[in-house]
Amino acid sequence: DLSTFFLGRPLTAPLMNASGVWCNVNGQLHALAESEAGAMVTKSCTLLRRDGNPEPRYHTLSMGSINSMGLPNEGHQYYLDYAERHDYENKPLFFSVAGLTLDDNLTIVAQIQDAYTPALLELNLSCPNVPGKAQIGYDFDALDVILAEISSAYSRPFGVKLPPYFDTAHFDEVADILNRYEKVNFITCINSIGNGLMIDMDSETVLIKPKQGFGGIGGEYVLPTALANVNAFHSRCPKKSIIGCGGVSTGEHVFMHLLAGASLVQVGTALYEQGPEIFVRLKTELATIMQEKGYKTIREFQGKLKTL
Ligand code: DHB
Numbered sequence: 670d671l672s673t674f675f676l677g678r679p680l681t682a683p684l685m686n687a688s689g690v691w692c693n694v695n696g697q698l699h700a701l702a703e704s705e706a707g708a709m710v711t712k713s714c715t716l717l718r719r720d721g722n723p724e725p726r727y728h729t730l731s732m733g734s735i736n737s738m739g740l741p742n743e744g745h746q747y748y749l750d751y752a753e754r755h756d757y758e759n760k761p762l763f764f765s766v767a768g769l770t771l772d773d774n775l776t777i778v779a780q781i782q783d784a785y786t787p788a789l790l791e792l793n794l795s796c797p798n799v800p801g802k803a804q805i806g807y808d809f810d811a812l813d814v815i816l817a818e819i820s821s822a823y824s825r826p827f828g829v830k831l832p833p834y835f836d837t838a839h840f841d842e843v844a845d846i847l848n849r850y851e852k853v854n855f856i857t858c859i860n861s862i863g864n865g866l867m868i869d870m871d872s873e874t875v876l877i878k879p880k881q882g883f884g885g886i887g888g889e890y891v892l893p894t895a896l897a898n899v900n901a902f903h904s905r906c907p908k909k910s911i912i913g914c915g916g917v918s919t920g921e922h923v924f925m926h927l928l929a930g931a932s933l934v935q936v937g938t939a940l941y942e943q944g945p946e947i948f949v950r951l952k953t954e955l956a957t958i959m960q961e962k963g964y965k966t967i968r969e970f971q972g973k974l975k976t977l
Pocket of ligand 1: 689713721736737738739740741767793795796797798799860861885
């Protein structure tokens with residue numbers, strides 16, 4: 670039985686897309702709605718439509734992907750229109766917001782609030798791909814400011830999408846900041862490992878055009894970093910739910926994220942490569958692992974990672 674709950678909402682499975690993958694336009698959103706995913710999220714939006722960075726801007730790697738999309742999106746109103754038509758009985762919808770300024774973010778969240786949809790805000794604090802824009806997730810003062818401002822402007826609970834952290838002191842500091850904001854009731858970790866570089870041996874060139882080839886790394890490369898961030902925030906933020914993201918392409922990876930403390934698991938690179946049918950395989954693989962281990966429900970092992 671893969672059914673579970675996320676913040677009181679029933680899910681058929683603890684699986685969804687990662688924002689940015691298969692969720693830019695209505696056709697893709699409808700495909701996710703009809704897939705076996707238990708929830709779904711829209712592409713991170715800005716106030717206005719953007720073309721994004723020049724192509725090529727995504728490249729498949731041997732163990733994952735590199736991307737520097739640059740926030741191509743249809744503008745927040747397009748996703749609000751989708752959110753107003755979404756079937757919330759079928760599955761919950763998350764609404765990802767990545768405004769270019771604090772004011773843009775405040776404008777967008779005010780519009781979401783006025784739309785009265787049950788969509789859950791996932792505030793993206795970790796886009797590494799807009800030239801000249803630092804990630805809020807790595808500026809702890811800016812992080813505190815945006816959480817204070819969104820908390821006072823937005824009347825409902827919301828979540829944050831964080832970049833990966835690599836230092837215990839940073840886990841402590843970010844968790845302390847998040848714990849001061851009660852409205853932050855979920856944390857999605859992780860976004861891509863920002864500004865990696867991969868090289869084509871034959872042509873001796875970079876693989877993507879923007880930012881001289883630098884881009885966010887996803888897929889198998891990032892699994893240990895993702896699991897560490899999920900577990901670090903799960904243990905430091907006991908009142909918040911964790912959404913795991915990073916390195917998931919099999920049922921085993923889903924199981925590991927759940928064990929580390931995730932309540933819901935996102936799929937990015939592998940969904941990009943394989944399409945929404947992947948959720949059928951991930952569910953079968955997760956169910957098989959649970960059966961082999963003698964677990965009947967997810968809550969029997971969720972967050973129960975053992976130490977030595
Ligand atoms: C993009 C990439 C991200 O990792 C993100 O969080 C938001 C946007 C992008 O390049 O489009």
